Amino acid sequence: MLMLGKNAFAVAGLAVEAAPPRRLCLSSLFGTALPETIPAGKAICWEGDPAGCVFQVAEGVVRLQRIIGEGRRVITAFQYAGDIFGAFPQRNYLFTAEAVSDCRIRRIGRNLFLGEIAGSDALRPAYMGLLCKETEAAHEQMVLLSKKNAQERLCSFLIELAPRTEMSGNPGLLQIPMNRQDIADYLGMTIETVSRTISKLAAIQVVVPEGRHNLRIVCRQRLKELCGNADAFNLENCHRLVRHGSTADLC
Amino acid sequence: MLMLGKNAFAVAGLAVEAAPPRRLCLSSLFGTALPETIPAGKAICWEGDPAGCVFQVAEGVVRLQRIIGEGRRVITAFQYAGDIFGAFPQRNYLFTAEAVSDCRIRRIGRNLFLGEIAGSDALRPAYMGLLCKETEAAHEQMVLLSKKNAQERLCSFLIELAPRTEMSGNPGLLQIPMNRQDIADYLGMTIETVSRTISKLAAIQVVVPEGRHNLRIVCRQRLKELCGNADAFNLENCHRLVRHGSTADLC
């Protein structure tokens, strides 16, 4: 039941093929492109290379990463089935993209992509939406890396992962396609800390690991609370604002 | 000589007024707007509010920040004279903007701004360039927060700050308009660690603090090396790529 082969992570990408062919949707631009198969670990594009193509994940998971000196790697984002990456109008890729699991991806030329968007009043808002979503994610990640502790980081990751890899028909059971090193490099921690933190969450009965690559969420509410996101604008919050020298009259 | 009042941070914004009135330049869109004076600490716009305006810093420094629960603040970016912010096509602001020092800013309506860009083949690339620069900065910040230690963070900050606030006529002398708490919240550390790290850099003769808000860079080359950025794509680097499971045939 838990025997997962290399190819076992094709789940949750179901909606992509069924996407409506209306040209309102950025996905439709990839409709004609033949999906390529990318084996796990193989690179799709390289940081610094001229950004010739825009990609869509049809199946599997892709990591976007940067390498900085002395073997340090930062994963800036994961891309799941349906996600489009490389669409930012940069001249060169800001990241190396690699398949986390065996993937199928589609690609189209960047000029074609941008041209279609420029020529369509319907696509432009969708494109802007994509850019916004990406920036928002980047900001969220900055907050995570800047202010959250190990447990909050991991919980945030799981909550973010849930809608992407939760098994339909088995709610609460997450697939975790990436290995511990990937998670660590995404969350700015070490594999040991990732491992320990998962164990700790298991100990307090918030999740139950089922093999290396599956995790059952026992108490989603609790998991959300452990993310360290302020949902309530409370008094404490205001005090700090003042302490930081803001004269904002919010309180 | 080092007596800096509240208003003393208007430097380095010299080029803005003199910007060419050609419509090639995004700045020209702000040409008609009257500069508003914003006292230090005052907010310019709020996170979550409808993004009604786009702003340009005419003079001074602005911080873009997010508050998350329990008094935690993250500064996602500083904006200096000439910089445009709030231009991202989000419906709502992703950050609260506050004046670090007394500022003069210009604002124009978001719809006007985006309309002008949509209507001009010359402005669109400039706008795209702005978005790219911002994303690139966000990625750089993720790397910093994810993998750099205190010293590397501070050095990176100083190197980034140098071209913005270095006093013309006195090369090597940086103005540091923001206080220690701002720097700490930008770099994901505490004021104490910021202070200690500056002292340490001073001890090894890389910089010399001159008062609270000025810093002389003694050895810029050394400072750059201490940033922890990989400039060389060295062997070590490749080994790690392999270790991380990449089959990339770079080596």
Place this chain on the structure above:
DNA sequence: CGGCTCGTTGAAGAAAATCAACTCGAGTGG
């Protein structure tokens, strides 16, 4: 001058990294 904020420094503590041993499970080959 005195009070105040901001910044610095020291000492103690906590969190995560590092180093190292061990476990588990998947794949291999007899």
Place this chain on the structure above:
DNA sequence: CCACTCGAGTTGATTTTCTTCAACGAGCCG
């Protein structure tokens, strides 16, 4: 089918780094 191997993951012990708490000092303003 079972033993073996190897890599990934876990767990423990130790160390490092940064935070936290606390005291002190310097500049600024009335």
